[in-house]
Amino acid sequence: MAANILIVDDEQAIADLVDVYLTNENFTIFKFYNGRDALDCIEHEKLDLAILDVMLPDIDGFSICRKIREKHHFPVIMLTAKEEEIDKITGLTLGADDYITKPFHPLELMARVKAQLRRFTKYNTTDPDQEERVIAFSGLVLDMNTHECTLNEKKLSLTPTEFSILWVLCSNRGRVVSSEQLFHEVWGDKYFTNSNNTVMVHIRHLREKMHDSTEHPKYIKTVWGVGYKIEK
Amino acid sequence: MAANILIVDDEQAIADLVDVYLTNENFTIFKFYNGRDALDCIEHEKLDLAILDVMLPDIDGFSICRKIREKHHFPVIMLTAKEEEIDKITGLTLGADDYITKPFHPLELMARVKAQLRRFTKYNTTDPDQEERVIAFSGLVLDMNTHECTLNEKKLSLTPTEFSILWVLCSNRGRVVSSEQLFHEVWGDKYFTNSNNTVMVHIRHLREKMHDSTEHPKYIKTVWGVGYKIEK
DNA sequence: AGGAAATCTTAAGATTTTAATAAGCAAAAA
DNA sequence: TTTTTGCTTATTAAAATCTTAAGATTTCCT
Numbered sequence: 001m002a003a004n005i006l007i008v009d010d011e012q013a014i015a016d017l018v019d020v021y022l023t024n025e026n027f028t029i030f031k032f033y034n035g036r037d038a039l040d041c042i043e044h045e046k047l048d049l050a051i052l053d054v055m056l057p058d059i060d061g062f063s064i065c066r067k068i069r070e071k072h073h074f075p076v077i078m079l080t081a082k083e084e085e086i087d088k089i090t091g092l093t094l095g096a097d098d099y100i101t102k103p104f105h106p107l108e109l110m111a112r113v114k115a116q117l118r119r120f121t122k123y124n125t126t127d128p129d130q131e132e133r134v135i136a137f138s139g140l141v142l143d144m145n146t147h148e149c150t151l152n153e154k155k156l157s158l159t160p161t162e163f164s165i166l167w168v169l170c171s172n173r174g175r176v177v178s179s180e181q182l183f184h185e186v187w188g189d190k191y192f193t194n195s196n197n198t199v200m201v202h203i204r205h206l207r208e209k210m211h212d213s214t215e216h217p218k219y220i221k222t223v224w225g226v227g228y229k230i231e232k
Numbered sequence: 233m234a235a236n237i238l239i240v241d242d243e244q245a246i247a248d249l250v251d252v253y254l255t256n257e258n259f260t261i262f263k264f265y266n267g268r269d270a271l272d273c274i275e276h277e278k279l280d281l282a283i284l285d286v287m288l289p290d291i292d293g294f295s296i297c298r299k300i301r302e303k304h305h306f307p308v309i310m311l312t313a314k315e316e317e318i319d320k321i322t323g324l325t326l327g328a329d330d331y332i333t334k335p336f337h338p339l340e341l342m343a344r345v346k347a348q349l350r351r352f353t354k355y356n357t358t359d360p361d362q363e364e365r366v367i368a369f370s371g372l373v374l375d376m377n378t379h380e381c382t383l384n385e386k387k388l389s390l391t392p393t394e395f396s397i398l399w400v401l402c403s404n405r406g407r408v409v410s411s412e413q414l415f416h417e418v419w420g421d422k423y424f425t426n427s428n429n430t431v432m433v434h435i436r437h438l439r440e441k442m443h444d445s446t447e448h449p450k451y452i453k454t455v456w457g458v459g460y461k462i463e464k
Numbered sequence: 465a466g467g468a469a470a471t472c473t474t475a476a477g478a479t480t481t482t483a484a485t486a487a488g489c490a491a492a493a494a
Numbered sequence: 495t496t497t498t499t500g501c502t503t504a505t506t507a508a509a510a511t512c513t514t515a516a517g518a519t520t521t522c523c524t
Contacts, residue, residue: 115330224521429504
């Protein structure tokens with residue numbers, strides 16, 4: 001799981017801590033000791049998560065959080081020394097996604113960071129710690145980076161939608177995926193269709209294309225009354 | 233913010249608490265006192281969030297959490313009486329999105345519930361507590377529920393993509409939206425295009441359709457070198 | 465076997481993307 | 495100031511892709 005993380009911390013304690021605990025992770029850390037520089041960083045870097053201390057020399061953490069929320073979607077974790085509930089509630093209501101009071105166990109912060117990143121990143125049901133970018137098994141190779149697909153050495157030219165459907169099916173291989181679930185994963189939550197055989201049509205096209213490169217095994221299996229499935 | 237919430241709680245304390253604090257919200261609560269019934273509920277109801285106590289008479293909260301993660305994406309908040317860090321870390325690593333130790337302030341739980349729901353729901357940059365489903369100003373009406381659009385009483389028939397673009401522009405009205413940002417909001421993170429004038433073409437179609445119903449005001453303004461914008 | 469429900473097939477029509485070309489803007493050069 | 499230059503945005507139209515809809519087929523159940 002690669003991620004760009006912004007840490008704004010007056011005392012530098014958290015930054016040091018992260019240095020120690022996140023060395024093995026593929027994280028890029030942007031450290032700042034005041035709000036002004038942090039805001040600049042928010043503008044220019046593509047961040048995946050922010051850890052903000054409430055107490056800062058210039059701007060307070062709440063304001064930074066609000067600024068982030070005006071333009072960005074990435075998760076924000078707030079930190080405070082004060083054990084006052086009202087601060088927690090202010091922070092969370094303002095747009096923070098998590099709120100931790102000092103002192104805390106270093107591993108708890110790490111776990112919360114990962115939990116937030118996991119939610120922020122898509123397709124993470126199976127292996128939460130490593131985002132899968134390539135799937136390969138029994139002659140089939142799917143590369144999320146290039147959106148390319150190979151079946152038994154032969155390249156299949158799939159359309160974006162076809163690729164996405166096959167990706168979801170493969171990342172759930174061995175399990176049945178309902179067509180509603182497929183639709184949800186591929187098209188997102190924004191649409192709502194009732195009589196939806198769109199998925200079906202795409203499945204058909206997929207089968208057609210896959211059939212050119214393989215004979216007997218019907219890769220995408222229909223599980224009657226439930227959905228579709230690819231064998232393990 | 234309407235949501236279906238599952239609460240699994242041995243002692244019934246949290247359920248009562250939620251009754252008191254969430255009466256005014258548009259929440260549907262599914263309460264269970266053991267794991268078995270809860271699992272059944274997870275199968276059959278479309279849930280938006282789960283609050284799980286770790287200690288349960290039959291199945292423990294961790295197992296329920298894992299079961300949820302096998303099939304679903306909605307956020308999970310774990311509760312425990314034990315103040316042991318290792319539990320927190322287990323929970324968060326296992327797929328929980330938040331973890332609270334008892335005793336906690338009722339409002340903190342409520343705030344965390346809302347924070348999780350907010351993240352789970354899209355398009356929440358401006359008003360975190362109330363998801364905007366309709367935008368209306370100066371003769372233009374956009375209804376997210378029906379995907380319908382009216383300009384000066386006349387209905388515009390927009391394609392899904394056109395509607396989404398207009399929605400993003402309108403929900404950021406007064407501010408400039410770069411075409412990269414537009415692309416990101418409308419198409420999602422899954423795609424990556426470099427030479428991308430697709431957005432441009434859609435903007436053109438939008439302008440064409442909007443021009444039929446209004447004369448002088450060029451609704452979608454080009455801000456040279458930056459992006460597009462709709463006046464407030 | 466026969467009916468009902470689920471899935472498949474097909475093809476037309478709608479939408480989206482691509483690609484090539486034109487037009488517009490802003491700063492540097494004349 | 496005017497012209498040139500390089501870059502950004504606009505306009506088209508064709509090609510690719512997606513969705514819809516209706517009828518055909520398969521599977522399940524009694």
